[in-house]
Amino acid sequence: MKDSFDKYIDATRRTLSSNIAPIHYKEHIKLALISARTVGIKLDIRLCYTSERRSEAVRHGHKDVVFIDQYLGQTLSNLARIVHESTSTAFALNYTAKMFAEHLRAHGKLREALVCARVHSQDDTKLRHLPKKGRRGASIFFQERFLVLHETYHFILKEKPLLRHSVNEVIEDYFDFLRRSRAENQEIFGDDDPKILNMLAADPDKLSIGLINEMVCDFFAFSVCVNSVSHGSKILGRDGKYLAAIGCLEALKSSQVVNVIRDTARYYSRNEIDEASSNLQDVMHDYQVRGRFMNWLCNTEPRGVMRSDQSLVEDIDSYLENYHDKLGVVAFTICEAILDGKFEDIFSADVEFVDGLLSSDQVDLNNSSEVIDVMTNWLPQERPLIEKLQKNEGESSSKYIKRLRQMLK
Amino acid sequence: MNIAIQGPKKALIEIEETLNGKSLAYDKFEAEGFDGATILTLLIDAAEIITPAVAAVLAAKVATKKQIVLKVDGIEVQANTPEDAQKLVVQLSEGRKGTDEG
Numbered sequence: 001m002k003d004s005f006d007k008y009i010d011a012t013r014r015t016l017s018s019n020i021a022p023i024h025y026k027e028h029i030k031l032a033l034i035s036a037r038t039v040g041i042k043l044d045i046r047l048c049y050t051s052e053r054r055s056e057a058v059r060h061g062h063k064d065v066v067f068i069d070q071y072l073g074q075t076l077s078n079l080a081r082i083v084h085e086s087t088s089t090a091f092a093l094n095y096t097a098k099m100f101a102e103h104l105r106a107h108g109k110l111r112e113a114l115v116c117a118r119v120h121s122q123d124d125t126k127l128r129h130l131p132k133k134g135r136r137g138a139s140i141f142f143q144e145r146f147l148v149l150h151e152t153y154h155f156i157l158k159e160k161p162l163l164r165h166s167v168n169e170v171i172e173d174y175f176d177f178l179r180r181s182r183a184e185n186q187e188i189f190g191d192d193d194p195k196i197l198n199m200l201a202a203d204p205d206k207l208s209i210g211l212i213n214e215m216v217c218d219f220f221a222f223s224v225c226v227n228s229v230s231h232g233s234k235i236l237g238r239d240g241k242y243l244a245a246i247g248c249l250e251a252l253k254s255s256q257v258v259n260v261i262r263d264t265a266r267y268y269s270r271n272e273i274d275e276a277s278s279n280l281q282d283v284m285h286d287y288q289v290r291g292r293f294m295n296w297l298c299n300t301e302p303r304g305v306m307r308s309d310q311s312l313v314e315d316i317d318s319y320l321e322n323y324h325d326k327l328g329v330v331a332f333t334i335c336e337a338i339l340d341g342k343f344e345d346i347f348s349a350d351v352e353f354v355d356g357l358l359s360s361d362q363v364d365l366n367n368s369s370e371v372i373d374v375m376t377n378w379l380p381q382e383r384p385l386i387e388k389l390q391k392n393e394g395e396s397s398s399k400y401i402k403r404l405r406q407m408l409k
Numbered sequence: 410m411n412i413a414i415q416g417p418k419k420a421l422i423e424i425e426e427t428l429n430g431k432s433l434a435y436d437k438f439e440a441e442g443f444d445g446a447t448i449l450t451l452l453i454d455a456a457e458i459i460t461p462a463v464a465a466v467l468a469a470k471v472a473t474k475k476q477i478v479l480k481v482d483g484i485e486v487q488a489n490t491p492e493d494a495q496k497l498v499v500q501l502s503e504g505r506k507g508t509d510e511g
Contacts, residue, residue, distance in 0.1 A: 004452070008438050011411035011452055014483035050483070059439040108487040154441075269485070272475070 005046070005065045008058060013050035014106050016378070020049045020070055028145045029068070032152040035224055041159050043152065051102045051378060053258050055151045066151055072258065073144045075099070078127050079254040080139050083322045085130040092330035094120055095127065096261060100334075101376045103265035110365050110372070111354065112268075112343065117375040118350045135243060142225055142247025143254065149221035150251075157216065167216050174215075174296055175204035202289045211286045215293050222248045222297055246316060249294045253323050256287035257331045264335040268343070276339050284332075295320075414451045414467065416477035421449050424470055424477065428453070431463050455481075468497040 002010070009015060029045050036043045044065045053072040058065050082091050101116035157164055181201035225248055229240035260283060267276035298316060337346050344351050357363040373379040414424055428435050428451065436452040455464075468486075471479045472493060479486045479497070486497050 004436050004438075007411050008413070008436070008450060008452055010482070011413035012415065012450060012480055012483060052483075056440050060436060106483060107485045269487075270475075270478075 004060055005058060005063075005067075008060070009048050009050065009067060013048070013052045014102075014378075016049045016051075016071075020047045022047055024073070025068060025070070025144070025148065028148040031145065031224065031228055032148050035149065035220075036152060036156055039156060039160050039163060041156055043155065045148075045152070051106055053099075053262065055147060057151065057155050064155065066155055068148055068151065072147065073140070075258055076143045076147075076251065076254045077136075077140045079257060079327060080136050080143070080250065081127045081130055082327050083250075083254075083319065084136050084139075085132070086127075086326050087130075089326060089330045090122075091127060091130070092327045093334075094122060096331045096334050098376050099258070099261045100265055100338075101372060102378060103262055104269060105369065105372050105376075107265060107269035109269045110368055111358065113372050114365075114368055115343075115347050115350045115354050117372045118354060119347055121375045138243040139247050139250055142244045143251035145228070145244075146221050146225050146248040146251040147255070149224050150217050153217040153220040154213075156220075157213070164213075164216050167219050170219055170297075171212065171215065173300075174293055177296060178202060178204045202285070202292075207289065208286075211289060214286065214290060218248075218252070218290055218294060219297065222294065245298045246319065249291065249298060249316065250319065250323075252287065252291050252294050253320075253328075256284070256291070257327060259283060259287075260335050261331060264338055268338050273339055273341070280335070280339070410455045410481065412453045412455045412467075413480040414453070414471065414477060415448055415480065416474070417446055418449050420474050420476045421451065423474075424451060424467065427463075427466055427470065433463065464497065468493075 025047055032045060033043055044063070046065055046067055047070050048067045049070045051071065053069055053075050055069050055072060056067050058067065078095055082095060086092065097116045097119035101113045101120055104110075104113035104116060178201045182203065185201060222245070226241050226244045229244050260280060263280060263283060264276070267273060267279075295316060334346060337343075358365055370379070414421065416424075433453060438450040438452065440448050440450070468479065471477045471486075487493055
């Protein structure tokens with residue numbers, strides 16, 4: 001029986017509840033509930049599976065529920081594949097197009113969603129074709145754990161605001177580090193260009209309270225995540241804490257991509273381009289500060305995170321380089337171009353093709369929603385969809401779907 | 410079918426007044442928005458209570474207020490013009506069981 005909170009999620013997001021697999025989150029949620037119970041808080045944590053790719057704490061009357069979006073977890077997994085395993089930027093383009101298609105579809109922008117779905121449906125850059133490499137499994141495990149804990153700590157700190165005092169010392173240490181970095185960079189670059197200085201090291205005295213709150217939650221989530229791994233773990237070996245630490249950093253970096261794409265699609269769909277530019281700059285800035293804070297934590301955390309050799313530093317550097325070259329540069333350039341009014345230019349060939357179909361009267365845009373869902377793999381199996389359409393709308397609908405899919409290939 | 414009307418607190422005051430004026434029941438939710446501000450969501454059970462006339466009023470109000478979003482089954486309804494609002498009325502009315510109160 002669905003309660004008000006479930007109805008809230010169903011009405012505000014595109015959901016696919018049948019895809020929820022609680023087993024993957026059992027341990028993370030248990031850890032989050034223990035963290036909350038330790039400070040006397042009872043939490044209701046629920047899973048959802050939505051195209052929003054966003055966890056959320058919701059209040060209704062006097063009750064609160066924290067929703068963890070499992071589709072966000074799957075997205076993190078795919079982004080990790082791109083960063084760790086992809087061989088060209090085409091993979092990032094392919095997945096960015098999928099995310100845009102799904103968000104634009106949810107915003108009711110079917111033509112643009114259809115264009116992006118077509119860009120995504122180029123089979124040669126499907127992520128499933130990539131061979132599995134290295135430590136992606138552990139990375140995803142800790143990324144998801146970090147995000148569950150981060151969301152939980154938002155809630156815990158709202159209920160117990162005094163808890164944040166225990167983090168003051170760490171935050172102050174980090175701010176001292178930022179001040180030293182700024183002073184060093186000022187000596188090298190001068191202070192003519194504050195943008196460069198801020199890019200290299202943010203000014204701690206100008207960080208918003210909201211951002212500091214995020215950093216406090218990041219710290220708690222990082223600490224619990226790292227300390228949830230015992231030294232010499234049977235599965236993870238001696239490097240367990242290190243894998244947890246770098247997983248937290250990766251979660252932040254991937255979240256940046258997910259959030260910037262979601263925000264871009266929202267601004268674009270609602271024609272709020274003026275607001276978009278400065279807001280997205282703030283989002284990028286805040287994620288940069290949080291990413292650097294996490295990187296700093298990985299390197300200074302005194303409880304045995306670091307390996308005795310230099311490989312942690314090297315691995316983080318190598319990850320950040322791959323993140324930028326294989327994913328960030330593609331995703332953020334597309335976002336920037338879309339907000340610059342260049343949607344039609346970036347995807348010109350696909351725009352032309354889709355517009356051709358629409359103007360030929362062979363395709364009715366109002367009936368293309370489910371095609372977009374199939375092309376973006378939101379609905380993974382075509383057969384049930386077609387059977388459903390046959391049952392409800394007669395033979396013509398299934399033929400229509402097949403024909404349209406064929407045309408869009 | 411549930412209809413969600415989302416937006417910042419201030420922007421939703423008129424919508425709430427409309428619902429209260431029509432004695433329509435709704436559930437109210439609070440969550441943190443994209444920029445850290447509180448976002449309210451009013452959830453209306455369209456199948457039980459909403460009529461085309463009320464839907465038209467709501468759609469028109471959403472169409473004139475940029476920050477308010479109207480969603481049906483997680484899909485944002487684009488209602489930037491009175492024509493869009495009219496289409497919306499049809500869409501919202503599809504799931505209703507109640508009678509039009511004019």
